[in-house]
Amino acid sequence: MSQVVTRIAPSPTGFMHIGTARTALFNWLYARGRDGKFYIRIEDTDRKRSTEEANKVIINGLNWLGLNYDGDIISQFERAPRHVEIAEALLKNKKAYKCYSSPEEIQNFKENAKKSGASTLFKSPWRNVDPSEHPDSPYVIRIKSPETGVTNIQDEVQGDIIIKNNQLDDMVLLRSDGSPVYMLAVVVDDHDMGVTHVIRGDDHLNNAARQNLIYHAMGWNIPVYAHIPLIHGEDGKKMSKRLGATSIEEYEREGYPASGVRNYLARLGWSHGDEEYFTDQQALEWFNLDNIGKSPARFNLKKLQFLSGQHIKNTDDAALINEVKNFLKYDKNGSISEDKVELLNASLYCLKDKVKTFSELIDKAAFIFVNIPIKMSHDASLNLDEDAIKMLRTLTLHLSNATWTRDDLEQICNRVSEISGVKFGKLASPIRAALSGQTKTPSVFDMMLVLGRDETIARLNSVQGF
RNA sequence: GGCCCGUUCGUCUAUCGGUUAGGACGCCAGGUUUUCAACCUGGAAAGACGAGUUCGAUUCUCGUACGGGCUACCA
Numbered sequence A: 001m002s003q004v005v006t007r008i009a010p011s012p013t014g015f016m017h018i019g020t021a022r023t024a025l026f027n028w029l030y031a032r033g034r035d036g037k038f039y040i041r042i043e044d045t046d047r048k049r050s051t052e053e054a055n056k057v058i059i060n061g062l063n064w065l066g067l068n069y070d071g072d073i074i075s076q077f078e079r080a081p082r083h084v085e086i087a088e089a090l091l092k093n094k095k096a097y098k099c100y101s102s103p104e105e106i107q108n109f110k111e112n113a114k115k116s117g118a119s120t121l122f123k124s125p126w127r128n129v130d131p132s133e134h135p136d137s138p139y140v141i142r143i144k145s146p147e148t149g150v151t152n153i154q155d156e157v158q159g160d161i162i163i164k165n166n167q168l169d170d171m172v173l174l175r176s177d178g179s180p181v182y183m184l185a186v187v188v189d190d191h192d193m194g195v196t197h198v199i200r201g202d203d204h205l206n207n208a209a210r211q212n213l214i215y216h217a218m219g220w221n222i223p224v225y226a227h228i229p230l231i232h233g234e235d236g237k238k239m240s241k242r243l244g245a246t247s248i249e250e251y252e253r254e255g256y257p258a259s260g261v262r263n264y265l266a267r268l269g270w271s272h273g274d275e276e277y278f279t280d281q282q283a284l285e286w287f288n289l290d291n292i293g294k295s296p297a298r299f300n301l302k303k304l305q306f307l308s309g310q311h312i313k314n315t316d317d318a319a320l321i322n323e324v325k326n327f328l329k330y331d332k333n334g335s336i337s338e339d340k341v342e343l344l345n346a347s348l349y350c351l352k353d354k355v356k357t358f359s360e361l362i363d364k365a366a367f368i369f370v371n372i373p374i375k376m377s378h379d380a381s382l383n384l385d386e387d388a389i390k391m392l393r394t395l396t397l398h399l400s401n402a403t404w405t406r407d408d409l410e411q412i413c414n415r416v417s418e419i420s421g422v423k424f425g426k427l428a429s430p431i432r433a434a435l436s437g438q439t440k441t442p443s444v445f446d447m448m449l450v451l452g453r454d455e456t457i458a459r460l461n462s463v464q465g466f
Numbered sequence B: 001g002g003c004c005c006g007u008u009c010g011u012c013u014a015u016c017g018g019u020u021a022g023g024a025c026g027c028c029a030g031g032u033u034u035u036c037a038a039c040c041u042g043g044a045a046a047g048a049c050g051a052g053u054u055c056g057a058u059u060c061u062c063g064u065a066c067g068g069g070c071u072a073c074c075a
Helices: A018-032 A052-065 A077-090 A105-117 A182-192 A204-220 A248-253 A258-267 A280-286 A302-314 A317-328 A340-353 A357-366 A386-399 A406-420 A424-436 A444-463
Strands: A005-008 A037-042 A096-099 A140-143 A150-155 A157-164 A173-175 A197-201 A223-230
Touching: A005 A018, A005 A197, A018 A037, A018 A052, A018 A197, A018 A223, A018 A248, A018 A258, A018 A280, A037 A052, A052 A248, A052 A258, A077 A096, A077 A140, A077 A173, A077 A182, A077 A204, A140 A204, A140 A357, A140 A444, A150 A204, A150 A223, A157 A204, A173 A182, A197 A204, A204 A223, A248 A258, A258 A280, A258 A302, A317 A340, A317 A357, A386 A406, A386 A424, A386 A444, A406 A424, A406 A444, A424 A444
Parallel strands: A005 A037, A197 A223
Antiparallel strands: A096 A140, A140 A173, A150 A157
16 A cells, blocks of 8 residues: 555634644554654635634644644645636536526525425536526536435545435535635645545534545545544533633643643544553554544543643653753743752652643742742741741751761651651641742652752751841 | 434443453542652442344444534635
8 A cells, every 4th residue: 555645734723723633643643653644734715714823823733742744834725726727627527517696596595495494405507508608797616416326435433424415515616706615625635635544523524425526526536534523522512712721732831741642632532442541652553543433522631631640750851851941931930040950850750750730840849949038838837836946946957967868867857856756747847848938849858858958958047047 | 404423430431242341530438648749459430212133232223312513605
């Protein structure tokens, strides 16, 4: 079999929908897993919607998700002359015809048909009129769809779908202003781009029958179809902005790792036995069309979070630091200085196993980013009463000649809590407050280890008023 | 209205006629514990409904209900 070619064909709406991202991922996995090509084509024939900015949003989304594409991005709009050329070829072959019915006429017909309960399928009276009788007025070009028989869609996901040809109207190919219609453009572009596998949302399933008409009329090979069910929101309805994020950029902003999003999106509607967590390599190796489900899947944030946590845990430190730095441009901290990066790197061992997002990681690493004098949260300050300060004073003394290993620190802390006649928990809270100004932090030992002796003692002193 | 598609624990799914219907997230209980987490152990939890085919249906067929899509000179 020849090389696999897939494509993602988003329309420039100004943001990248999570569903578009998943479709892109499926196409990318299918192509890249088979040494094939993956292209982007922007469906910008509707000029009202498209802007440079909107294209950029799509490209940024794809880049962030790590879906690299081949060649240049293709603009459907720019290919209009070629679409017209095909429409004219069809006209010449008598596979299409000029229709002079006005929009008002058609509108009236449909309204009447609806009222009387008859089929609303418009049958143009111009279908078989000889060109010599054509008026000199605006016209559209319509395809001649077969009046009898059936059109068969062979779909890798949905199975064989049979649509009766009498359900298909003579769709418009070229508008009266001469511009091509989407249905024509898709077929021509897919054919010209050599697309072998059309993996797209199942809202196009019915359209596939119409598109097949054009393939047949041109004598072109029909691509392999895989119409995948759309993603729904947590409530089972279409994903809306009201419930959760719909654009891929929001997940980036919130600090989800791209690898986790890839894993989650791939697993949503597709499966490989019981595998839930997998790497890109595994996804590439395993992904196929056979195991895509037929029913729409609901988006579930908790599972995304779980998987994201797993991916962060399994990312090596150097790569993780890079991703976090990149994420920081969305965080209020902005960028961070090199010495803080070093501290962050040193603390990864006690952070990355426990967080689900980069933003959570930064939160937990807050003790790194504060400086003396440390601003106390209200809850933290409650842990610094007189008795506590006294304990900290004792602790500071013992700490000055500690060897600064975990064992040693634990021993010292235990001794101090013993001397003070309290359980370790009573001592840990003030330490935590002094070191971070917060009540939720990594273990006090981890903080001491990361901060080092000088900084630890300085912070402890600072709450004692030194 | 017509046509097309779908329906297994709350959610994502496994099962390709015979299973105590499996896994994962989430949830609940217990454990670990210096906070928050993370982690460990255990638990509850599903074949939309009704017929038919069959020795036997979650699985095959039909119907109903519910959900979704298409039915544009939108994409």
